[in-house]
Amino acid sequence: MTERVFTPATGRFAPTWLYDPVAALLRERLWRGLLAMHIAPRPGDDIVDVGCGTGSLALLLHRVEPEARIVGVDPDPGVLAIGRRKAARAAGIAARQTSGPDARAGAGTGPRWQAGMGDEVDEILGAEAVDTAVSSLVLHQCPVEMKRAVLASMHKVLRPGGKLVIADYGLQRTRRMRLAFRVVQLADGTEDTQPNADGILPRLISDAGFTGVREAEVISTLTGSLSVYVARRA
Numbered sequence: 001m002t003e004r005v006f007t008p009a010t011g012r013f014a015p016t017w018l019y020d021p022v023a024a025l026l027r028e029r030l031w032r033g034l035l036a037m038h039i040a041p042r043p044g045d046d047i048v049d050v051g052c053g054t055g056s057l058a059l060l061l062h063r064v065e066p067e068a069r070i071v072g073v074d075p076d077p078g079v080l081a082i083g084r085r086k087a088a089r090a091a092g093i094a095a096r097q098t099s100g101p102d103a104r105a106g107a108g109t110g111p112r113w114q115a116g117m118g119d120e121v122d123e124i125l126g127a128e129a130v131d132t133a134v135s136s137l138v139l140h141q142c143p144v145e146m147k148r149a150v151l152a153s154m155h156k157v158l159r160p161g162g163k164l165v166i167a168d169y170g171l172q173r174t175r176r177m178r179l180a181f182r183v184v185q186l187a188d189g190t191e192d193t194q195p196n197a198d199g200i201l202p203r204l205i206s207d208a209g210f211t212g213v214r215e216a217e218v219i220s221t222l223t224g225s226l227s228v229y230v231a232r233r234a
């Protein structure tokens with residue numbers, strides 16, 4: 001992979017190890033649970049998590065459906081290392097909790113982790129390689145051209161009829177949410193984040209060729225409102 005510029009998980013100032021503890025304070029169980037519900041992984045599904053960070057979503061999807069094949073892609077080796085450690089811990093716990101013939105099957109399996117930028121997932125995995133492409137809290141950190149390129153790559157990597165599910169800061173509808181979102185803008189800058197707050201994502205998703213784009217959830221948090229968008233590749 002050629003070296004490319006990206007905003008790290010905790011933004012410009014904070015260390016990566018703070019990411020999971022801070023996320024836990026921001027209604028993470030609620031919005032990730034809703035996100036998993038919309039992804040609805042099935043046995044045998046191929047799923048890519050673009051900008052997987054420390055792997056929380058990929059691991060949750062594996063817990064929901066251990067027979068789904070999940071790959072997390074992120075350009076930052078630091079977060080991928082955390083994801084791998086969390087996966088190893090989760091596999092150990094699963095093995096201890098499972099008795100009988102399933103015990104060995106539960107241990108050692110889990111998401112695959114892959115270094116890469118979001119605009120090259122179709123090159124990394126191949127065109128039409130997955131049934132579901134997901135991404136959470138990534139696009140608000142990307143310049144508009146990169147948001148477009150990531151969505152275009154997610155369109156290419158999906159099989160026809162495949163599902164796109166995106167969770168991110170979307171249109172900030174109230175004064176309170178716009179004010180709260182300033183925390184994110186402090187960490188990640190305004191240039192990349194403001195288009196999200198102005199509600200650009202549904203249009204960008206449509207522009208990338210997806211159909212049936214809808215905002216399925218809006219969740220208020222201490223750092224602004226998160227939206228879950230779902231769409232299909234025709």
Ligand SMILES: C[S@@+](CC[C@H](N)C(=O)[O-])C[C@H]1O[C@@H](n2cnc3c(N)ncnc32)[C@H](O)[C@@H]1O
Nearest residue numbers: 006007008009051052053076117118136137138
């Ligand atoms: C705020 S974190 C979110 C991590 C994870 N998806 C989650 O829900 O916790 C954003 C992640 O996106 C990654 N990222 C930033 N720009 C990216 C890009 N252009 N392509 C892929 N990943 C990117 C960062 O490395 C970081 O891990």
